[in-house]
Amino acid sequence: MSTRHSGLQKEVFSLYRRALRMVNLKPEQARQKFLLYVRYTFKSQAAAVPPRNISAIEHMLRRGRRQLEMYEDSKVRDCWVSKEMLEWGKQNPGRSVQSRPPT
Amino acid sequence: MSFLRLAVRSVARPRVAPRLAATFPHARPGFLQVAGYAAAAGLSKEQIATRVLDVLKGFEKVDPAKLTPSASFTDDLGLDSLDAVEVVMAVEEFSVEIPDAEADEIKTVQQAIDYIAKTPDAH
Numbered sequence: 339m340s341t342r343h344s345g346l347q348k349e350v351f352s353l354y355r356r357a358l359r360m361v362n363l364k365p366e367q368a369r370q371k372f373l374l375y376v377r378y379t380f381k382s383q384a385a386a387v388p389p390r391n392i393s394a395i396e397h398m399l400r401r402g403r404r405q406l407e408m409y410e411d412s413k414v415r416d417c418w419v420s421k422e423m424l425e426w427g428k429q430n431p432g433r434s435v436q437s438r439p440p441t
Numbered sequence: 442m443s444f445l446r447l448a449v450r451s452v453a454r455p456r457v458a459p460r461l462a463a464t465f466p467h468a469r470p471g472f473l474q475v476a477g478y479a480a481a482a483g484l485s486k487e488q489i490a491t492r493v494l495d496v497l498k499g500f501e502k503v504d505p506a507k508l509t510p511s512a513s514f515t516d517d518l519g520l521d522s523l524d525a526v527e528v529v530m531a532v533e534e535f536s537v538e539i540p541d542a543e544a545d546e547i548k549t550v551q552q553a554i555d556y557i558a559k560t561p562d563a564h
Contacts, residue, residue: 343522343545351526352541358530380523431501433531 346395353402354380360410368416372409377432378423484564489535489557493550496531500524513549529553535563 343351357380361372379402387394408414419427490510497503503518512518514525529544532553537560539547547553557563 347522348541348545351522351545354523354526355530355541355544358527377527384523432527433499434501 346392346399349399350380350384350395353399353406357402357406357409360406363410363412365415371417371419373432374419374423374427375417377430378419378426381430382426484557486554486558489563490554492535493532493554493557496534497528497550499531500528508550510551510554511549515548532557535560537563 354376357376358373361369361376364372383398387398389395409417494508494510497508497518498505500520502520502524507517507519509517514520514528515522520528525548526544529539529547532547533539535557537557539556543556547556
């Protein structure tokens, strides 16, 4: 894996960071669902497109930004996750402890 | 007399600097002063290292056996680039928001520790 990232990759990372920050602003009980949704969407879409297909990635970035803008609205308090996402989440667990340990 | 001159010269040129540089190969000039200031403010380098490693242990994909400060997220810990973004975001629980340009440069555990160490607001 190369250590240098292209500008397009950095844009994807930036969108992913923004999406993860959005998750942290959601109500506590819905956070896991939002997190699963964000992780699943990014991972599955990244796997669905060849890395050299720049115009497809740019299109997905634009679509992702529009979607994220919608989700960033504080009126959005919950989200729906499909069975497929839950299944994927079981196979690809992320972080097990979400809360900050007491210091 | 010449013995005395030799002694004076060896005092005047302490050999500490190169040895410290060997201990901290990634240290920037002025690094030690910064670390000292951070330690006085609250977090010592060891505390930061322990907590960053704890954050990483919380990730299911990370093999604790491979987890060392020098480990690279993608090369040693077997994370993909999106996982690496998640890991760096998790380090933000030190109450700092890492700007994108700097977060893109954090690729190893040590770089994450160093970033928190040089950020005075981290706690």
